[in-house]
Amino acid sequence: MALSQAILASLAMAGPCSGYDLVKRFDEYISCYWSASHQQVYKELRELEKKGWISPETIAQTGRPNKIVYSITETGKQQLAIWAVLPSDPTPIREPLMIKLKTGGLAPLEPLLAELQRRHQLHQTNLDRLKHFETEVFPQPENPTPADRLHHLTLRRGIRYETEWVEWCEEAIQCVKELIAQSG
Amino acid sequence: MALSQAILASLAMAGPCSGYDLVKRFDEYISCYWSASHQQVYKELRELEKKGWISPETIAQTGRPNKIVYSITETGKQQLAIWAVLPSDPTPIREPLMIKLKTGGLAPLEPLLAELQRRHQLHQTNLDRLKHFETEVFPQPENPTPADRLHHLTLRRGIRYETEWVEWCEEAIQCVKELIAQSG
């Protein structure tokens, strides 16, 4: 499964960190291309450690719980590189919202419109966040390294994805408003 | 789970059909917003039947296996309508290809470029197929019904999604080609 590679990639490219901080990375940056809950992350870290692909170091802290900082090992890097050149098919799409649209007509349209407006706002917020990352958090330097440029591509994908959603929501809201006006 | 609603929606809006034909619907149209394997579909059909949300009718055929044609029941329609007005959060994103980009630099870039080109072609093919549906298979009539327009919105989403992928692939291919040229 690719969760392990997402973790390995983060440890390799953004540096060693604890499970807790890794979960934060997932919430903040990684979620635009890979989602994972904290339960998944902690479980996977234990398995990666068992395999010897990452190595733990317990950091004693005062005033808060100790934490375990993980680094990727040489074996881990090799395994990640092997995986990185394998082909991967497009991820299957599963969008409950589209099913809801399809059923439209069986149920009243007003709640659907409200839902589309809520989604519009959600995706707009996400888009703003990603654009902020692009310009403020990870601005491309004058002479970007290959890693900088590849990382930027993943951010571009997130921005395109959310842009597409925002635009589609606007199209859909317009359409459903017209349908409500016609029927009312 | 939304698989059951995807099935109910198809039976309600596109008419009764067998498990086998439902799988074909998933492969052809539905996959642009919901994916499912035949194992999932057949299993779910049996569970929906047990709940009384769909009803089976065995059709005897000569020269090929008998088939079981399912229709949505009144209860099924009611349950679908109840579900359709519930809110649903954006689907979590999981794109292994982006992880591969992130790791770029640990592995050689040429296989990554080949993979991006393969994905470009895949998404282009998919886009062409969806555009064909839009113009040829489900052309919007002069006076579309609400169901026609809502169905069209789901197709629009698919077209936008694949368009975005094709464009991103082109951006990524350009970028990786430059990186290879620099390093070579």
Place this chain on the structure above:
DNA sequence: TTTGACTATTCAAATTGTTGCATATAAGAT
């Protein structure tokens, strides 16, 4: 002064999805 938010990690059950196999029949191609 207790309520809520943040740090830090773990366990377990239930649901959902993937992979591989299995069974028939029939039509058409090599």
Place this chain on the structure above:
DNA sequence: ATCTTATATGCAACAATTTGAATAGTCAAA
């Protein structure tokens, strides 16, 4: 003659994800 493709359905093992709970300390605000 055999091979592939299409019709039509099902089982079972496994992997991945979600949901819900639990522990345990610190800090700041109401």
